[in-house]
Amino acid sequence: MKGFHIVVLLSSAVLRVSAAPAPELVTCGEEGGPAAARLAMHRINENHDHGYKFRLQKIQSHGVEKVDGGCNLELQLNLLETVCYNINPKPFEDCQIRGEAERAVMANCTVQFSIRNNDANLTKYECDTRQVKTNQEMMMLCPDCPMLVPLNSVDGLKSVKEAVSKFNQNTTNQHYYILKEVGRIRVGHVLGLGMHYYTEFELVETHCPMGSRINPEACQPLCPDRAHHAFCQSSYSNATGLKSVACDFYPPSNTTALGPGEQEPLCRHHGGGHPPHVGHGSPCLPTPPGGDGHPPHVGHGHGPPPPGSDPRTHSPCIPPPRVGGGHGGRHHGGDGKDDKEKQHHGPPFGSKQHFHPFHPFHPFHRCRGSDPALHPICPWPRSGHRPGHRPSHRQDD
Template identity: 80%
Template structure:
Protein backbone atom coordinates (compact mmCIF):
# COMPACT_ATOMS: atom_id res chain seq x y z
CA UNK A 1 0.00 0.00 0.00
CA UNK A 2 1.28 3.47 -0.83
CA UNK A 3 0.48 6.64 1.04
CA UNK A 4 0.64 10.13 -0.35
CA UNK A 5 1.06 13.33 1.64
CA UNK A 6 0.22 16.49 -0.25
CA UNK A 7 1.49 20.01 0.16
CA UNK A 8 -0.23 22.32 -2.31
CA UNK A 9 2.26 25.14 -2.42
CA UNK A 10 0.35 27.76 -4.27
CA UNK A 11 -3.01 28.62 -5.70
CA UNK A 12 -3.83 31.78 -7.58
CA UNK A 13 -5.43 34.41 -5.39
CA UNK A 14 -5.06 38.02 -4.38
CA UNK A 15 -2.51 38.32 -1.61
CA UNK A 16 -1.58 41.50 0.22
CA UNK A 17 2.14 41.59 0.94
CA UNK A 18 4.23 44.23 2.64
CA UNK A 19 6.30 46.37 0.33
CA UNK A 20 9.96 45.41 0.13
CA UNK A 21 12.47 47.91 1.54
CA UNK A 22 13.96 50.22 -1.08
CA UNK A 23 17.22 49.07 -2.64
CA UNK A 24 20.34 50.82 -1.43
CA UNK A 25 22.57 52.68 -3.87
CA UNK A 26 25.37 50.50 -5.27
CA UNK A 27 28.70 52.33 -5.53
CA UNK A 28 32.27 51.39 -6.40
CA UNK A 29 33.42 51.21 -2.78
CA UNK A 30 34.22 47.92 -1.05
CA UNK A 31 31.62 48.81 1.58
CA UNK A 32 28.92 48.61 -1.11
CA UNK A 33 29.14 44.82 -1.32
CA UNK A 34 25.97 44.25 0.72
CA UNK A 35 23.95 46.62 -1.48
CA UNK A 36 25.31 44.94 -4.63
CA UNK A 37 24.44 41.50 -3.23
CA UNK A 38 20.89 42.59 -2.42
CA UNK A 39 20.38 43.99 -5.93
CA UNK A 40 21.70 40.70 -7.31
CA UNK A 41 19.24 38.69 -5.21
CA UNK A 42 16.37 40.71 -6.69
CA UNK A 43 17.59 40.00 -10.23
CA UNK A 44 18.14 36.28 -9.62
CA UNK A 45 14.69 35.78 -8.09
CA UNK A 46 13.01 37.89 -10.80
CA UNK A 47 14.62 35.78 -13.54
CA UNK A 48 14.15 32.43 -11.79
CA UNK A 49 11.33 30.88 -13.80
CA UNK A 50 10.72 27.68 -11.85
CA UNK A 51 11.28 26.07 -8.48
CA UNK A 52 11.81 28.12 -5.34
CA UNK A 53 13.08 31.55 -4.38
CA UNK A 54 16.51 31.98 -2.80
CA UNK A 55 17.87 34.13 0.00
CA UNK A 56 21.40 35.34 0.60
CA UNK A 57 23.43 33.33 3.09
CA UNK A 58 26.79 35.09 2.84
CA UNK A 59 29.09 37.13 0.61
CA UNK A 60 32.18 35.03 -0.13
CA UNK A 61 34.00 37.52 -2.34
CA UNK A 62 33.74 41.08 -3.65
CA UNK A 63 36.17 42.35 -6.30
CA UNK A 64 36.10 45.92 -7.63
CA UNK A 65 37.74 46.90 -10.94
CA UNK A 66 37.88 50.64 -11.66
CA UNK A 67 37.08 51.64 -15.26
CA UNK A 68 36.27 54.89 -17.06
CA UNK A 69 33.01 56.27 -15.73
CA UNK A 70 32.65 53.77 -12.90
CA UNK A 71 33.64 50.20 -12.09
CA UNK A 72 32.98 46.51 -12.66
CA UNK A 73 32.12 44.27 -9.72
CA UNK A 74 32.48 40.52 -9.31
CA UNK A 75 30.66 38.90 -6.40
CA UNK A 76 30.82 35.38 -4.99
CA UNK A 77 27.58 34.62 -3.13
CA UNK A 78 26.23 31.64 -1.22
CA UNK A 79 22.43 31.33 -1.38
CA UNK A 80 19.90 29.13 0.41
CA UNK A 81 16.62 27.89 -1.02
CA UNK A 82 13.39 29.04 0.63
CA UNK A 83 10.01 27.32 0.81
CA UNK A 84 8.40 30.02 -1.41
CA UNK A 85 7.70 28.98 -4.98
CA UNK A 86 8.72 31.52 -7.63
CA UNK A 87 5.10 32.48 -8.40
CA UNK A 88 4.40 33.25 -4.75
CA UNK A 89 4.16 37.08 -4.52
CA UNK A 90 5.72 37.04 -1.05
CA UNK A 91 9.01 38.95 -1.04
CA UNK A 92 11.95 36.56 -0.98
CA UNK A 93 13.44 38.21 2.11
CA UNK A 94 10.27 37.30 4.02
CA UNK A 95 10.35 33.65 2.93
CA UNK A 96 11.38 30.89 5.34
CA UNK A 97 14.61 29.08 4.50
CA UNK A 98 14.14 25.35 3.99
CA UNK A 99 15.43 23.22 6.87
CA UNK A 100 18.35 20.84 6.34
CA UNK A 101 16.18 17.94 7.48
CA UNK A 102 13.83 18.77 4.59
CA UNK A 103 16.64 18.23 2.05
CA UNK A 104 17.72 21.86 1.84
CA UNK A 105 19.34 23.18 -1.36
CA UNK A 106 22.08 25.80 -1.66
CA UNK A 107 23.61 27.71 -4.58
CA UNK A 108 27.10 29.07 -5.17
CA UNK A 109 26.90 32.03 -7.55
CA UNK A 110 29.38 34.18 -9.46
CA UNK A 111 27.95 37.57 -10.43
CA UNK A 112 29.31 40.29 -12.69
CA UNK A 113 27.93 43.81 -12.34
CA UNK A 114 28.67 47.17 -13.95
CA UNK A 115 28.33 50.50 -12.14
CA UNK A 116 28.25 53.64 -14.29
CA UNK A 117 27.29 57.02 -12.84
CA UNK A 118 25.55 55.35 -9.87
CA UNK A 119 23.56 53.12 -12.27
CA UNK A 120 24.23 49.47 -11.33
CA UNK A 121 23.31 46.57 -13.61
CA UNK A 122 23.82 42.82 -13.27
CA UNK A 123 25.44 41.81 -16.57
CA UNK A 124 25.94 38.08 -15.92
CA UNK A 125 25.50 35.46 -13.22
CA UNK A 126 26.09 31.73 -12.97
CA UNK A 127 24.94 29.51 -10.11
CA UNK A 128 25.70 25.91 -9.19
CA UNK A 129 23.06 24.29 -6.99
CA UNK A 130 23.33 21.24 -4.77
CA UNK A 131 21.85 19.76 -1.61
CA UNK A 132 23.30 21.25 1.57
CA UNK A 133 23.84 17.69 2.80
CA UNK A 134 24.46 14.78 0.44
CA UNK A 135 22.14 11.77 0.53
CA UNK A 136 24.87 9.80 2.30
CA UNK A 137 25.28 12.51 4.95
CA UNK A 138 21.51 12.72 5.43
CA UNK A 139 21.25 8.95 5.94
CA UNK A 140 23.75 9.21 8.80
CA UNK A 141 21.95 12.22 10.32
CA UNK A 142 18.37 11.06 9.76
CA UNK A 143 18.09 7.50 8.40
CA UNK A 144 14.27 7.61 8.43
CA UNK A 145 13.88 10.97 6.66
CA UNK A 146 12.33 10.85 3.15
CA UNK A 147 14.71 11.22 0.20
CA UNK A 148 14.29 13.45 -2.86
CA UNK A 149 12.77 11.70 -5.86
CA UNK A 150 13.12 12.72 -9.55
CA UNK A 151 10.43 15.18 -10.67
CA UNK A 152 9.69 12.95 -13.68
CA UNK A 153 9.07 9.91 -11.49
CA UNK A 154 6.13 8.01 -13.00
CA UNK A 155 4.77 6.92 -9.63
CA UNK A 156 5.28 10.37 -8.12
CA UNK A 157 3.55 12.20 -10.99
CA UNK A 158 0.67 9.74 -10.92
CA UNK A 159 0.15 10.56 -7.26
CA UNK A 160 0.36 14.31 -7.98
CA UNK A 161 -2.32 14.06 -10.68
CA UNK A 162 -4.55 12.13 -8.29
CA UNK A 163 -4.01 14.83 -5.68
CA UNK A 164 -4.95 17.61 -8.13
CA UNK A 165 -8.14 15.73 -9.00
CA UNK A 166 -8.96 15.37 -5.31
CA UNK A 167 -8.24 19.06 -4.71
CA UNK A 168 -10.79 19.94 -7.40
CA UNK A 169 -13.44 17.95 -5.55
CA UNK A 170 -13.42 20.63 -2.84
CA UNK A 171 -16.88 22.19 -3.18
CA UNK A 172 -15.75 25.47 -1.55
CA UNK A 173 -13.66 26.30 -4.64
CA UNK A 174 -15.38 28.61 -7.13
CA UNK A 175 -13.22 27.51 -10.08
CA UNK A 176 -11.16 24.53 -11.17
CA UNK A 177 -7.43 24.52 -10.49
CA UNK A 178 -4.73 23.15 -12.78
CA UNK A 179 -1.17 22.05 -12.16
CA UNK A 180 1.41 24.77 -12.69
CA UNK A 181 4.56 22.92 -11.66
CA UNK A 182 5.80 20.10 -9.47
CA UNK A 183 8.32 21.56 -7.05
CA UNK A 184 9.47 18.51 -5.11
CA UNK A 185 8.76 14.82 -4.70
CA UNK A 186 10.11 12.94 -1.70
CA UNK A 187 9.68 9.28 -0.89
CA UNK A 188 10.00 7.46 2.41
CA UNK A 189 8.99 4.23 4.08
CA UNK A 190 6.27 4.13 6.73
CA UNK A 191 5.83 0.90 8.73
CA UNK A 192 2.47 -0.80 8.12
CA UNK A 193 1.86 1.56 5.17
CA UNK A 194 4.79 1.04 2.84
CA UNK A 195 6.33 3.61 0.51
CA UNK A 196 4.85 7.08 0.96
CA UNK A 197 5.23 10.00 -1.44
CA UNK A 198 5.44 13.60 -0.25
CA UNK A 199 4.91 16.14 -3.02
CA UNK A 200 5.00 19.92 -3.24
CA UNK A 201 3.38 21.43 -6.30
CA UNK A 202 1.92 24.70 -7.53
CA UNK A 203 -1.70 25.08 -8.62
CA UNK A 204 -3.31 28.04 -10.37
CA UNK A 205 -6.98 28.93 -10.44
CA UNK A 206 -8.66 28.85 -13.87
CA UNK A 207 -11.64 30.62 -15.46
CA UNK A 208 -13.69 27.38 -15.49
CA UNK A 209 -16.49 27.34 -12.87
CA UNK A 210 -16.74 24.36 -10.55
CA UNK A 211 -19.30 21.88 -11.81
CA UNK A 212 -18.84 22.75 -15.49
CA UNK A 213 -18.34 19.93 -17.98
CA UNK A 214 -15.15 21.44 -19.36
CA UNK A 215 -12.04 19.30 -18.97
CA UNK A 216 -9.97 21.21 -16.33
CA UNK A 217 -6.82 20.63 -18.40
CA UNK A 218 -8.34 22.79 -21.15
CA UNK A 219 -8.98 25.69 -18.77
CA UNK A 220 -6.84 28.83 -18.81
CA UNK A 221 -5.36 30.35 -15.62
CA UNK A 222 -7.00 33.47 -14.20
CA UNK A 223 -3.77 34.92 -12.81
CA UNK A 224 -0.85 32.64 -13.78
CA UNK A 225 1.77 34.89 -12.17
CA UNK A 226 0.11 35.43 -8.79
CA UNK A 227 -0.32 32.90 -6.06
CA UNK A 228 -0.92 32.46 -2.36
CA UNK A 229 0.16 29.69 -0.02
CA UNK A 230 -2.26 26.88 0.77
CA UNK A 231 -1.82 23.47 2.33
CA UNK A 232 -3.98 20.44 1.65
CA UNK A 233 -4.47 17.68 4.25
CA UNK A 234 -2.64 14.35 3.86
CA UNK A 235 -4.37 11.67 1.82
Protein backbone atom coordinates (compact mmCIF):
# COMPACT_ATOMS: atom_id res chain seq x y z
CA MET A 1 0.00 0.00 0.00
CA LYS A 2 1.28 3.41 -0.87
CA GLY A 3 2.19 5.43 2.22
CA PHE A 4 0.52 8.69 3.12
CA HIS A 5 2.45 11.88 2.64
CA ILE A 6 3.02 13.75 5.88
CA VAL A 7 2.35 17.44 5.51
CA VAL A 8 3.20 19.90 8.23
CA LEU A 9 1.47 23.25 7.76
CA LEU A 10 2.61 26.10 9.97
CA SER A 11 0.77 29.37 9.64
CA SER A 12 0.90 32.57 11.62
CA ALA A 13 -2.44 33.87 12.78
CA VAL A 14 -2.56 37.65 12.87
CA LEU A 15 -5.97 38.44 14.24
CA ARG A 16 -7.45 41.82 15.00
CA VAL A 17 -8.75 42.03 18.53
CA SER A 18 -11.82 44.22 18.66
CA ALA A 19 -12.15 46.91 21.27
CA ALA A 20 -14.03 46.10 24.47
CA PRO A 21 -17.77 46.53 23.99
CA ALA A 22 -19.30 49.75 25.24
CA PRO A 23 -20.99 49.31 28.64
CA GLU A 24 -24.65 48.39 28.43
CA LEU A 25 -27.22 49.24 31.07
CA VAL A 26 -28.14 46.13 33.07
CA THR A 27 -31.45 46.96 34.71
CA CYS A 28 -33.92 45.19 36.97
CA GLY A 29 -36.59 45.15 34.27
CA GLU A 30 -37.25 42.68 31.48
CA GLU A 31 -35.20 44.84 29.12
CA GLY A 32 -32.11 44.18 31.27
CA GLY A 33 -31.99 40.48 30.41
CA PRO A 34 -30.16 40.69 27.05
CA ALA A 35 -27.57 43.13 28.40
CA ALA A 36 -26.98 40.89 31.44
CA ALA A 37 -26.64 37.85 29.18
CA ARG A 38 -24.04 39.57 27.01
CA LEU A 39 -22.09 40.64 30.10
CA ALA A 40 -22.28 37.08 31.42
CA MET A 41 -20.90 35.72 28.15
CA HIS A 42 -17.87 38.01 28.40
CA ARG A 43 -17.22 36.92 31.99
CA ILE A 44 -17.68 33.22 31.21
CA ASN A 45 -15.26 33.32 28.29
CA GLU A 46 -12.74 35.37 30.27
CA ASN A 47 -12.75 32.78 33.06
CA HIS A 48 -12.85 29.74 30.74
CA ASP A 49 -9.10 29.30 30.29
CA HIS A 50 -9.24 25.70 29.07
CA GLY A 51 -10.93 24.41 25.95
CA TYR A 52 -13.00 26.46 23.52
CA LYS A 53 -14.91 29.72 23.62
CA PHE A 54 -18.70 29.72 23.80
CA ARG A 55 -21.43 31.84 22.24
CA LEU A 56 -24.93 32.58 23.47
CA GLN A 57 -27.65 30.61 21.74
CA LYS A 58 -30.66 31.93 23.65
CA ILE A 59 -31.93 33.18 26.99
CA GLN A 60 -34.05 30.35 28.37
CA SER A 61 -35.48 32.31 31.30
CA HIS A 62 -35.04 35.59 33.18
CA GLY A 63 -36.02 35.98 36.83
CA VAL A 64 -35.94 39.16 38.96
CA GLU A 65 -36.03 39.45 42.75
CA LYS A 66 -36.57 42.99 44.02
CA VAL A 67 -34.50 44.03 47.04
CA ASP A 68 -33.67 47.31 48.77
CA GLY A 69 -31.50 49.41 46.49
CA GLY A 70 -31.89 47.19 43.44
CA CYS A 71 -32.52 43.55 42.55
CA ASN A 72 -31.08 40.10 42.03
CA LEU A 73 -31.22 38.61 38.54
CA GLU A 74 -31.10 34.95 37.60
CA LEU A 75 -30.72 33.92 33.96
CA GLN A 76 -30.91 30.50 32.36
CA LEU A 77 -28.67 30.61 29.28
CA ASN A 78 -28.12 28.11 26.48
CA LEU A 79 -24.59 28.32 25.03
CA LEU A 80 -22.90 26.62 22.08
CA GLU A 81 -19.20 25.83 21.79
CA THR A 82 -17.24 27.53 19.01
CA VAL A 83 -14.16 26.40 17.09
CA CYS A 84 -12.04 29.19 18.67
CA TYR A 85 -9.65 27.92 21.31
CA ASN A 86 -9.29 30.01 24.46
CA ILE A 87 -5.90 31.38 23.29
CA ASN A 88 -7.45 32.70 20.08
CA PRO A 89 -7.76 36.52 20.41
CA LYS A 90 -10.77 36.64 18.10
CA PRO A 91 -13.87 37.95 19.94
CA PHE A 92 -16.15 35.07 20.81
CA GLU A 93 -19.02 36.79 18.99
CA ASP A 94 -17.07 36.36 15.72
CA CYS A 95 -16.20 32.69 16.28
CA GLN A 96 -17.89 29.99 14.24
CA ILE A 97 -20.14 27.59 16.14
CA ARG A 98 -19.09 23.97 15.75
CA GLY A 99 -21.22 21.95 13.35
CA GLU A 100 -23.22 18.92 14.39
CA ALA A 101 -21.13 16.50 12.32
CA GLU A 102 -18.01 17.78 14.17
CA ARG A 103 -19.71 16.80 17.46
CA ALA A 104 -21.32 20.01 18.64
CA VAL A 105 -21.11 20.89 22.34
CA MET A 106 -23.58 22.91 24.40
CA ALA A 107 -23.78 24.31 27.92
CA ASN A 108 -26.83 25.15 30.01
CA CYS A 109 -25.87 27.83 32.52
CA THR A 110 -27.55 29.37 35.55
CA VAL A 111 -26.17 32.89 36.00
CA GLN A 112 -26.83 35.22 38.94
CA PHE A 113 -26.36 38.99 39.13
CA SER A 114 -26.67 41.48 41.95
CA ILE A 115 -27.62 45.04 40.92
CA ARG A 116 -27.22 47.75 43.53
CA ASN A 117 -27.07 51.48 42.85
CA ASN A 118 -26.36 51.02 39.13
CA ASP A 119 -23.59 48.52 39.89
CA ALA A 120 -24.13 45.14 38.21
CA ASN A 121 -22.09 42.32 39.76
CA LEU A 122 -21.92 38.79 38.41
CA THR A 123 -22.06 36.80 41.64
CA LYS A 124 -22.27 33.18 40.45
CA TYR A 125 -22.70 30.85 37.52
CA GLU A 126 -22.88 27.09 37.09
CA CYS A 127 -23.02 25.27 33.76
CA ASP A 128 -23.79 21.77 32.55
CA THR A 129 -21.54 21.14 29.53
CA ARG A 130 -22.36 18.21 27.25
CA GLN A 131 -22.45 17.01 23.66
CA VAL A 132 -25.52 18.12 21.74
CA LYS A 133 -26.04 14.58 20.44
CA THR A 134 -25.10 11.39 22.25
CA ASN A 135 -22.99 8.77 20.51
CA GLN A 136 -26.10 6.65 19.93
CA GLU A 137 -27.98 9.59 18.40
CA MET A 138 -25.03 10.46 16.16
CA MET A 139 -24.72 6.85 15.00
CA MET A 140 -28.32 7.02 13.81
CA LEU A 141 -27.83 10.38 12.05
CA CYS A 142 -24.29 9.94 10.71
CA PRO A 143 -22.79 6.44 11.07
CA ASP A 144 -19.50 7.52 9.45
CA CYS A 145 -18.93 10.65 11.56
CA PRO A 146 -15.98 10.35 13.95
CA MET A 147 -16.85 10.12 17.63
CA LEU A 148 -15.33 12.08 20.50
CA VAL A 149 -13.27 10.00 22.91
CA PRO A 150 -11.81 10.90 26.33
CA LEU A 151 -9.00 13.42 26.28
CA ASN A 152 -6.53 10.91 27.71
CA SER A 153 -7.20 8.11 25.21
CA VAL A 154 -3.96 6.14 24.76
CA ASP A 155 -4.03 6.06 20.97
CA GLY A 156 -5.29 9.61 20.79
CA LEU A 157 -2.39 10.92 22.90
CA LYS A 158 0.02 8.74 20.97
CA SER A 159 -1.03 10.55 17.81
CA VAL A 160 -0.66 13.93 19.57
CA LYS A 161 2.82 13.03 20.76
CA GLU A 162 3.92 12.19 17.22
CA ALA A 163 2.39 15.41 15.94
CA VAL A 164 4.30 17.49 18.52
CA SER A 165 7.53 15.71 17.59
CA LYS A 166 6.94 16.40 13.90
CA PHE A 167 6.08 20.02 14.71
CA ASN A 168 9.44 20.51 16.46
CA GLN A 169 11.31 18.90 13.56
CA ASN A 170 9.77 21.06 10.87
CA THR A 171 9.80 24.63 12.09
CA THR A 172 12.16 27.59 12.10
CA ASN A 173 11.12 28.56 15.63
CA GLN A 174 13.78 29.76 18.04
CA HIS A 175 12.65 27.43 20.81
CA TYR A 176 11.08 24.02 21.23
CA TYR A 177 7.37 23.81 21.97
CA ILE A 178 5.69 21.34 24.31
CA LEU A 179 2.13 20.13 24.68
CA LYS A 180 0.10 22.29 27.04
CA GLU A 181 -3.38 20.90 26.58
CA VAL A 182 -5.42 18.55 24.40
CA GLY A 183 -8.60 20.22 23.19
CA ARG A 184 -10.45 17.27 21.67
CA ILE A 185 -9.87 13.84 20.14
CA ARG A 186 -12.17 12.34 17.53
CA VAL A 187 -11.83 8.83 16.19
CA GLY A 188 -13.44 7.12 13.23
CA HIS A 189 -13.00 3.97 11.20
CA VAL A 190 -11.95 4.28 7.57
CA LEU A 191 -12.78 1.21 5.51
CA GLY A 192 -9.61 -0.68 4.67
CA LEU A 193 -7.41 1.73 6.62
CA GLY A 194 -8.45 1.12 10.21
CA MET A 195 -8.86 3.73 12.94
CA HIS A 196 -8.14 7.40 12.27
CA TYR A 197 -7.57 9.98 15.01
CA TYR A 198 -8.31 13.67 14.53
CA THR A 199 -6.90 15.76 17.36
CA GLU A 200 -6.79 19.41 18.38
CA PHE A 201 -4.26 20.62 20.94
CA GLU A 202 -2.40 23.64 22.31
CA LEU A 203 1.39 24.04 22.37
CA VAL A 204 3.47 26.48 24.40
CA GLU A 205 6.97 27.82 23.72
CA THR A 206 9.74 26.72 26.11
CA HIS A 207 13.14 28.03 27.25
CA CYS A 208 14.99 25.35 25.25
CA PRO A 209 16.69 26.64 22.08
CA MET A 210 15.82 24.79 18.90
CA GLY A 211 18.53 22.28 18.07
CA SER A 212 19.70 21.79 21.65
CA ARG A 213 20.30 18.22 22.73
CA ILE A 214 17.81 18.30 25.59
CA ASN A 215 14.64 16.26 25.26
CA PRO A 216 11.92 18.86 24.46
CA GLU A 217 9.52 17.08 26.80
CA ALA A 218 11.79 18.06 29.70
CA CYS A 219 11.80 21.77 28.78
CA GLN A 220 10.30 24.46 30.99
CA PRO A 221 7.62 26.66 29.38
CA LEU A 222 8.22 30.37 29.09
CA CYS A 223 6.09 32.65 31.25
CA PRO A 224 2.53 32.73 29.85
CA ASP A 225 2.77 36.36 28.74
CA ARG A 226 6.24 35.82 27.21
CA ALA A 227 5.52 32.62 25.31
CA HIS A 228 4.29 32.05 21.81
CA HIS A 229 1.41 29.59 21.68
CA ALA A 230 0.18 27.40 18.87
CA PHE A 231 -3.15 25.71 18.27
CA CYS A 232 -2.78 22.61 16.13
CA GLN A 233 -4.87 20.00 14.39
CA SER A 234 -3.50 16.61 13.39
CA SER A 235 -4.63 13.52 11.54
CA TYR A 236 -3.25 10.08 12.39
CA SER A 237 -3.91 6.55 11.13
CA ASN A 238 -3.15 3.42 13.10
CA ALA A 239 -2.18 1.78 9.81
CA THR A 240 0.09 4.46 8.34
CA GLY A 241 0.94 6.79 11.22
CA LEU A 242 0.87 10.59 11.23
CA LYS A 243 -0.71 12.10 8.14
CA SER A 244 -0.76 15.86 8.74
CA VAL A 245 -0.25 18.62 11.27
CA ALA A 246 -1.55 22.18 10.83
CA CYS A 247 -0.95 24.94 13.37
CA ASP A 248 -1.87 28.57 13.97
CA PHE A 249 0.55 30.70 16.00
CA TYR A 250 -0.38 33.34 18.56
CA PRO A 251 2.23 35.89 19.68
CA PRO A 252 3.01 36.66 23.33
CA SER A 253 1.21 39.55 25.00
CA ASN A 254 4.50 40.82 26.46
CA THR A 255 6.98 41.58 23.68
CA THR A 256 9.38 43.69 25.74
CA ALA A 257 12.93 42.94 24.60
CA LEU A 258 15.35 41.55 27.15
CA GLY A 259 18.22 43.78 28.20
CA PRO A 260 21.91 42.94 27.64
CA GLY A 261 22.71 39.75 29.53
CA GLU A 262 19.15 39.46 30.81
CA GLN A 263 17.60 35.99 30.73
CA GLU A 264 14.00 34.98 30.35
CA PRO A 265 12.26 34.98 33.74
CA LEU A 266 11.11 31.72 35.29
CA CYS A 267 7.46 31.43 36.16
CA ARG A 268 5.66 29.03 38.37
CA HIS A 269 3.01 27.23 36.38
CA HIS A 270 -0.03 25.28 37.47
CA GLY A 271 1.08 21.98 38.91
CA GLY A 272 4.54 23.38 39.67
CA GLY A 273 7.83 22.64 37.97
CA HIS A 274 8.12 20.83 34.68
CA PRO A 275 5.15 19.27 32.97
CA PRO A 276 5.04 15.47 33.17
CA HIS A 277 7.36 13.69 30.77
CA VAL A 278 6.00 11.31 28.21
CA GLY A 279 8.10 8.39 27.20
CA HIS A 280 9.84 5.30 28.50
CA GLY A 281 11.09 5.67 32.02
CA SER A 282 8.69 8.52 32.80
CA PRO A 283 6.97 8.40 36.20
CA CYS A 284 3.75 9.32 34.39
CA LEU A 285 4.04 6.76 31.64
CA PRO A 286 5.83 3.59 32.84
CA THR A 287 7.67 1.44 30.36
CA PRO A 288 5.00 -1.00 29.17
CA PRO A 289 5.69 -4.72 29.52
CA GLY A 290 6.26 -6.48 26.24
CA GLY A 291 7.21 -3.27 24.40
CA ASP A 292 3.90 -3.09 22.61
CA GLY A 293 3.77 0.70 22.85
CA HIS A 294 0.76 0.79 25.19
CA PRO A 295 1.25 1.79 28.80
CA PRO A 296 -0.43 -0.31 31.46
CA HIS A 297 -3.83 0.95 32.52
CA VAL A 298 -3.84 3.17 35.57
CA GLY A 299 -7.38 3.31 36.89
CA HIS A 300 -9.61 6.32 37.33
CA GLY A 301 -8.52 7.97 34.14
CA HIS A 302 -11.30 9.13 31.90
CA GLY A 303 -14.10 6.74 31.23
CA PRO A 304 -14.68 3.15 32.41
CA PRO A 305 -11.58 1.04 33.20
CA PRO A 306 -10.87 -2.04 31.09
CA PRO A 307 -12.28 -5.32 32.40
CA GLY A 308 -10.19 -6.86 35.14
CA SER A 309 -8.45 -3.64 36.17
CA ASP A 310 -8.44 -2.47 39.77
CA PRO A 311 -10.68 0.62 39.98
CA ARG A 312 -9.07 1.65 43.28
CA THR A 313 -5.74 2.37 41.57
CA HIS A 314 -5.12 5.82 40.18
CA SER A 315 -2.36 7.54 38.29
CA PRO A 316 0.37 9.47 40.15
CA CYS A 317 -0.14 12.19 37.55
CA ILE A 318 -3.93 12.44 37.64
CA PRO A 319 -5.75 12.79 40.96
CA PRO A 320 -8.59 10.34 41.59
CA PRO A 321 -12.02 11.74 40.67
CA ARG A 322 -14.38 13.07 43.29
CA VAL A 323 -17.03 10.64 44.42
CA GLY A 324 -20.21 11.54 42.62
CA GLY A 325 -18.58 13.64 39.94
CA GLY A 326 -15.35 14.51 38.21
CA HIS A 327 -14.05 15.42 34.84
CA GLY A 328 -13.19 11.76 34.49
CA GLY A 329 -16.80 10.63 34.71
CA ARG A 330 -18.70 9.20 37.70
CA HIS A 331 -17.95 5.65 38.72
CA HIS A 332 -19.58 5.43 42.15
CA GLY A 333 -23.26 6.06 41.51
CA GLY A 334 -25.85 3.74 42.95
CA ASP A 335 -28.92 4.61 40.93
CA GLY A 336 -27.85 3.49 37.47
CA LYS A 337 -27.74 7.06 36.17
CA ASP A 338 -23.96 7.04 35.83
CA ASP A 339 -24.03 3.85 33.78
CA LYS A 340 -26.54 5.47 31.45
CA GLU A 341 -24.29 8.53 31.10
CA LYS A 342 -21.33 6.35 30.22
CA GLN A 343 -23.42 4.57 27.59
CA HIS A 344 -24.43 7.92 26.09
CA HIS A 345 -21.17 9.80 26.34
CA GLY A 346 -18.49 7.17 26.82
CA PRO A 347 -16.10 5.78 24.19
CA PRO A 348 -17.85 3.87 21.41
CA PHE A 349 -15.35 1.06 21.25
CA GLY A 350 -16.10 -0.81 24.46
CA SER A 351 -13.39 -2.67 26.33
CA LYS A 352 -10.80 -2.05 23.62
CA GLN A 353 -10.65 1.63 24.57
CA HIS A 354 -7.78 2.20 27.01
CA PHE A 355 -6.90 5.34 28.91
CA HIS A 356 -3.67 7.22 29.17
CA PRO A 357 -2.31 8.03 32.64
CA PHE A 358 -0.72 11.24 31.34
CA HIS A 359 -2.25 14.64 30.97
CA PRO A 360 0.04 17.38 29.76
CA PHE A 361 0.59 20.73 31.32
CA HIS A 362 -2.37 21.36 33.62
CA PRO A 363 -4.12 19.02 36.07
CA PHE A 364 -6.94 17.23 34.30
CA HIS A 365 -9.61 17.30 37.00
CA ARG A 366 -10.20 21.05 37.12
CA CYS A 367 -13.93 20.89 37.85
CA ARG A 368 -16.83 18.54 37.68
CA GLY A 369 -18.09 17.32 34.35
CA SER A 370 -19.90 14.21 33.20
CA ASP A 371 -18.15 13.84 29.84
CA PRO A 372 -14.40 13.08 29.86
CA ALA A 373 -14.14 14.06 26.17
CA LEU A 374 -14.93 17.74 26.89
CA HIS A 375 -13.53 20.75 28.71
CA PRO A 376 -16.52 21.83 30.82
CA ILE A 377 -17.25 25.39 31.84
CA CYS A 378 -16.16 25.43 35.48
CA PRO A 379 -18.39 27.00 38.15
CA TRP A 380 -17.66 30.54 39.31
CA PRO A 381 -16.59 31.70 41.85
CA ARG A 382 -13.81 29.18 41.83
CA SER A 383 -12.67 27.55 45.03
CA GLY A 384 -10.43 29.87 46.99
CA HIS A 385 -11.91 32.98 45.34
CA ARG A 386 -11.89 35.90 47.77
CA PRO A 387 -15.36 36.83 49.02
CA GLY A 388 -16.50 40.16 47.70
CA HIS A 389 -13.90 40.18 44.91
CA ARG A 390 -16.26 39.88 41.97
CA PRO A 391 -16.30 41.05 38.38
CA SER A 392 -18.46 44.16 38.25
CA HIS A 393 -19.95 46.41 35.65
CA ARG A 394 -20.32 49.96 36.93
CA GLN A 395 -23.06 51.89 35.22
CA ASP A 396 -23.18 55.64 35.44
CA ASP A 397 -26.41 57.53 34.91
